[in-house]
Amino acid sequence: METPEVQKSPLSRRLEAIPPSGIRRFFDLVRSVEGIISLGVGEPDFATPWHIREAGIYALEKGYTMYTPNTGLPQLRKAIARYLEENYGVAYNPETEVLVTVGVSQGMDLAMRAILNPGEEVIIPDPAYVAYAPCALLAGGKPVPIPTTGEEDFRLSHERVARAITPATKALLFGYPANPTGTVMPRRELMALAELVRKHQLIAVSDEIYARLVYEGEHTCFATLPGMKERTILLGGFSKAYAMTGWRLGYACAPQEIIEAMTRVHQYTMMCAPIMAQMAALEAIRNGDAAVKEMALEYNHRRRAIVKGLNAIGLPCPEPQGAFYAFPSIRATGLSSEEFTEKLLMEEKVAVVHGSTFGACGEGYIRCCYAVSLPAIEEALKRMGRFMARYGR
Amino acid sequence: MTEKEKEFLRILEKDPRTTPEKLATMTGSSPQAVEKAIKKAEGEGVIVKYKTVINWEKAGEEQVMALIEVKVTPQRDVGFDAAAERIYRFPQARSVYLVSGTYDLAVLVTGKTMQEVAAFVAEKLSPLESVQGTVTHFLLKRFKEDGDILVGKETTPRLPYTL
Numbered sequence: 297m298e299t300p301e302v303q304k305s306p307l308s309r310r311l312e313a314i315p316p317s318g319i320r321r322f323f324d325l326v327r328s329v330e331g332i333i334s335l336g337v338g339e340p341d342f343a344t345p346w347h348i349r350e351a352g353i354y355a356l357e358k359g360y361t362m363y364t365p366n367t368g369l370p371q372l373r374k375a376i377a378r379y380l381e382e383n384y385g386v387a388y389n390p391e392t393e394v395l396v397t398v399g400v401s402q403g404m405d406l407a408m409r410a411i412l413n414p415g416e417e418v419i420i421p422d423p424a425y426v427a428y429a430p431c432a433l434l435a436g437g438k439p440v441p442i443p444t445t446g447e448e449d450f451r452l453s454h455e456r457v458a459r460a461i462t463p464a465t466k467a468l469l470f471g472y473p474a475n476p477t478g479t480v481m482p483r484r485e486l487m488a489l490a491e492l493v494r495k496h497q498l499i500a501v502s503d504e505i506y507a508r509l510v511y512e513g514e515h516t517c518f519a520t521l522p523g524m525k526e527r528t529i530l531l532g533g534f535s536k537a538y539a540m541t542g543w544r545l546g547y548a549c550a551p552q553e554i555i556e557a558m559t560r561v562h563q564y565t566m567m568c569a570p571i572m573a574q575m576a577a578l579e580a581i582r583n584g585d586a587a588v589k590e591m592a593l594e595y596n597h598r599r600r601a602i603v604k605g606l607n608a609i610g611l612p613c614p615e616p617q618g619a620f621y622a623f624p625s626i627r628a629t630g631l632s633s634e635e636f637t638e639k640l641l642m643e644e645k646v647a648v649v650h651g652s653t654f655g656a657c658g659e660g661y662i663r664c665c666y667a668v669s670l671p672a673i674e675e676a677l678k679r680m681g682r683f684m685a686r687y688g689r
Numbered sequence: 690m691t692e693k694e695k696e697f698l699r700i701l702e703k704d705p706r707t708t709p710e711k712l713a714t715m716t717g718s719s720p721q722a723v724e725k726a727i728k729k730a731e732g733e734g735v736i737v738k739y740k741t742v743i744n745w746e747k748a749g750e751e752q753v754m755a756l757i758e759v760k761v762t763p764q765r766d767v768g769f770d771a772a773a774e775r776i777y778r779f780p781q782a783r784s785v786y787l788v789s790g791t792y793d794l795a796v797l798v799t800g801k802t803m804q805e806v807a808a809f810v811a812e813k814l815s816p817l818e819s820v821q822g823t824v825t826h827f828l829l830k831r832f833k834e835d836g837d838i839l840v841g842k843e844t845t846p847r848l849p850y851t852l
Binding site for chain 2 (some may be wrong): 319322323326327332334336337338339341342343425426593597598600601604647649653670
């Protein structure tokens with residue numbers, strides 16, 4: 297008798313739960329159009345400051361091409377701990393509470409894999425950075441999006457979070473200043489969230505990659521709030537502030553038990569971050585402050601220019617207080633965010649990212665990255681102005 | 690000078706064509722405040738002048754530059770100032786610095802030809818009473834000047850679209 301053929305999917309069922317990135321089709325479209333101005337890139341337009349690049353080159357010249365300890369170079373971990381203490385007043389033990397990762401992206405993945413059991417829920421703001429929900433899903437968790445609105449500057453309401461908490465809730469995952477909205481959470485609102493984290497014994501995963509790019513007020517490091525250091529996985533990195541996106545270098549700081557768990561996953565998957573990138577990061581954290589301030593000042597100038605310009609052409613945009621994104625409403629056009637971006641690209645050759653990529657609540661908005669030169673911003677605004685003259689209502 | 694006023698200056702130093710309106714937008718100030726601050730800075734000599742950096746070689750015009758080390762005898766009461774003044778009054782002297790080390794003044798001279806620069810050194814600079822000696826270094830290539838890189842701009846090969 298013949299054995300019946302068993303239909304087996306070649307892919308992991310867990311992966312099947314993750315929708316393909318809505319951005320890929322648009323990415324192909326962008327590549328097919330010549331002469332575009334792109335506000336669609338989520339990274340600095342500066343190259344890494346020269347002294348940092350030079351440190352990377354020197355590392356290679358000196359033959360630093362080998363593995364480092366799993367948790368990262370001891371001197372880099374020490375420098376990260378000192379930096380966090382000096383800048384935000386939170387003290388981590390570099391031996392046991394700091395892990396050097398391959399960007400915040402890997403830190404996020406490790407955090408999710410280290411803390412989640414199948415089916416455990418992770419509360420995530422909507423809209424939020426595209427990788428948050430998939431990272432939770434890949435680790436077997438269940439992302440629970442919490443709506444935020446433009447009317448409330450996309451701040452995460454603790455009342456809504458409180459209502460979403462169930463016995464299965466394990467973690468709260470967020471990032472401020474936020475990508476894509478540029479929202480900075482005021483300290484008192486973070487305090488209210490911290491209260492919930494404490495009360496329900498959750499773990500906060502706080503993505504603070506944009507911490508140095510705060511233009512109004514000050515950055516509040518979530519781990520510094522009362523009782524939060526024991527319950528927070530702080531994720532940070534070098535990509536945005538030091539213009540080091542391609543070096544792929546970040547770090548995670550958390551209680552020893554969590555860092556140990558994250559290191560266990562890290563040592564069997566990534567092993568360690570590249571040594572030359574770690575050497576460059578060491579130079580960045582020790583001597584990169586002036587360059588960070590100079591770039592942040594430049595972003596601030598561009599921020600004001602783009603916000604004023606967007607409002608002037610009929611795309612209402614509150615002043616984003618951090619990161620380098622403006623998130624204007626496009627509701628006046630009656631177009632969906634995807635239609636808007638596609639038409640804008642084809643008709644005026646300006647690339648922006650449609651808000652729905654970042655979650656259902658991002659619909660009706662577009663993300664414009666202003667980490668591009670002022671003349672490019674001005675030209676993009678001119679083109680968008682023409683577009684709005686046709687589609688604005 | 691306030692921090693805001695220094696911010697205006699930094700922007701103008703990079704691009705003197707930035708209009709008061711644009712400066713106001715970029716810094717979150719009013720155009721009136723910007724204009725007032727600029728006028729004040731101009732009046733006080735904080736803003737010396739508005740300059741354009743030109744790469745004359747690219748414009749097809751030859752220009753010879755030389756850095757001249759000048760050893761001078763300092764004079765009673767006025768030190769090196771009198772000698773420096775005699776030199777910086779010459780239109781050929783583009784920059785004049787008092788420096789420490791084996792010589793006293795560093796003078797940057799420009800001319801149309803090598804002969805013109807040589808003639809300036811031989812006929813104008815060297816015969817000055819206070820000048821004890823000169824060493825002339827002709828500039829072969831300008832890579833960076835006043836903080837501006839002249840040999841090609843760095844561009845970042847970013848993808849047009851990422852998340």
